[in-house]
Amino acid sequence: MFTGLIRTMIFYLVIIVGIRLMGKRQVGELEPSELVLSLLIADLAAVPMQDYGIPITTGIFPILTLLCLTMILSVLTMKNIRFRALLCGRPSIVIRDGQIQQQEMARNRLTVDELLEELRSRGYTDLSVVKYAVLETSGQLSVLPYANQKPPTARDLEVSVTEGGLPLVVVSDGCLLEHNLEALGRTRTWVEREIRNRGCSGLEDVFLLLVDQAGGVYLAPKEE
Amino acid sequence: MTKPRREHPMFRLWSAAAILALLLGLSLANAWYVRRLTAGIGAHLEQAQLLAEADSWAEAEALTRRAWQDWDGEKRYVYSLLQHEDADQILRSFRAVLQYVKIEEMDQYAAANAELIAQLELLSEMEQPSLLNVF
Numbered sequence: 001m002f003t004g005l006i007r008t009m010i011f012y013l014v015i016i017v018g019i020r021l022m023g024k025r026q027v028g029e030l031e032p033s034e035l036v037l038s039l040l041i042a043d044l045a046a047v048p049m050q051d052y053g054i055p056i057t058t059g060i061f062p063i064l065t066l067l068c069l070t071m072i073l074s075v076l077t078m079k080n081i082r083f084r085a086l087l088c089g090r091p092s093i094v095i096r097d098g099q100i101q102q103q104e105m106a107r108n109r110l111t112v113d114e115l116l117e118e119l120r121s122r123g124y125t126d127l128s129v130v131k132y133a134v135l136e137t138s139g140q141l142s143v144l145p146y147a148n149q150k151p152p153t154a155r156d157l158e159v160s161v162t163e164g165g166l167p168l169v170v171v172s173d174g175c176l177l178e179h180n181l182e183a184l185g186r187t188r189t190w191v192e193r194e195i196r197n198r199g200c201s202g203l204e205d206v207f208l209l210l211v212d213q214a215g216g217v218y219l220a221p222k223e224e
Numbered sequence: 225m226t227k228p229r230r231e232h233p234m235f236r237l238w239s240a241a242a243i244l245a246l247l248l249g250l251s252l253a254n255a256w257y258v259r260r261l262t263a264g265i266g267a268h269l270e271q272a273q274l275l276a277e278a279d280s281w282a283e284a285e286a287l288t289r290r291a292w293q294d295w296d297g298e299k300r301y302v303y304s305l306l307q308h309e310d311a312d313q314i315l316r317s318f319r320a321v322l323q324y325v326k327i328e329e330m331d332q333y334a335a336a337n338a339e340l341i342a343q344l345e346l347l348s349e350m351e352q353p354s355l356l357n358v359f
Contacts, residue, residue: 053308065247071240 007056011045014060018067037070088137095133098146108135119143165213171195171206174222184211195219254305255351261298262348265291266341269321273337276325285325288337292318306347314343 018041041063048059077084092104094115105115115133118141124130132144154161168180170191181191191209192202198219200206210218268291276284295302295318302311317340324333350357 055304055306055308057305058307061247061251064243068240068244068247071236072244075234075237075240 007049007052010056011049011059011063014063015041015045018063034070037066040066091137091142092135093132094135094141095127095130097132098128098130100127104135110135115141162214164216167210167212167216167218169208170211171203171209173207174204176203184213186211252353255353257301258306258351259348261294262344265294266344268294269337269341269344272325273334276328276330276333281325281328285322288322288325292322306351310343310347310350314340314347317343 044059044062044066048054048056073087077087092101092108094101094104094108094110100112100115105112119125119127119130119133122141122143124143124145129145129149130143131146132142134142134144136142168184169177170180170184170186171177176188176191181188191211194211194217195202195206195209198217198221200219200221205222206219207222208218208220268287272284272287272291275281275287295314299311317336320336321333321340324336
């Protein structure tokens with residue numbers, strides 16, 4: 001029992017640190033090689049965690065090897081376009097000018113049902129409104145409608161709008177996040193004044209305070 | 225929000241390559257160390273058998289005990305890097321050989337000793353960087 005507990009902790013920490021070192025992209029979007037990595041790591045960690053007759057190094061050495069190889073491949077794919085194409089493949093255009101590219105679909109083993117399902121999930125039921133549909137290397141479908149099917153933007157309508165900027169969390173559950181406050185160029189006094197103006201007595205009464213770069217404030221007080 | 229940290233991508237590449245090289249070095253060092261350990265113990269056991277065949281049972285027992293102490297002294301290393309089942313099997317075989325050498329039972333001793341030497345050889349063989357092991 002004790003062995004299992006300690007081993008689980010060690011593997012968990014090794015994998016968390018490893019995945020963290022891989023960078024953010026690996027966590028969100030899995031390329032084929034990253035999917036393989038995830039599956040292999042899960043399997044390599046699970047076996048020594050349960051079987052105490054297998055040394056922990058039997059799991060850790062291959063995991064470290066896989067993480068290092070992935071790190072090397074990810075840098076090489078970033079640096080070399082040909083290598084990237086070889087490892088990750090290239091995006092495929094499956095609809096061009098409203099026409100289904102049957103050869104591309106066959107090459108990617110994408111069925112019509114799957115294509116239609118993906119299009120419906122993005123709100124497109126009529127193929128003729130789709131200018132391009134691109135099957136990305138991550139397996140996701142990007143859909144670009146014809147220009148006359150896109151909703152008009154403020155620029156199209158020639159309307160002037162104020163740029164809000166990126167809202168940052170300044171107070172989270174009563175705690176002031178100094179680094180975000182600094183990034184916004186505001187002071188603690190300003191925050192306290194904004195809080196009081198919105199009916200709260202102090203930081204401890206605030207559940208969430210968002211401030212954008214234009215000075216827009218969103219405040220959610222703590223519930224009683 | 226944190227300010228973006230400037231880190232050269234090649235730093236990651238070289239760090240990963242260095243860790244891989246370190247792992248490769250460790251695996252080769254392990255193969256060399258296991259071979260040296262098992263070869264030394266195996267030589268003691270073979271020598272002990274020659275002594276037993278010459279009816280020098282006391283010396284044969286002393287040499288077998290020395291081989292056992294050499295193995296037992298590396299217990300932490302062995303259990304950290306090798307399959308526990310293999311290490312346990314060698315422990316059981318050592319106990320049997322020590323018992324047979326003590327009661328001076330030649331046939332049983334010779335068979336148990338040969339099995340122990342073979343187990344040590346196989347253990348070492350399993351760790352060697354060879355195509356046979358890879359495939």
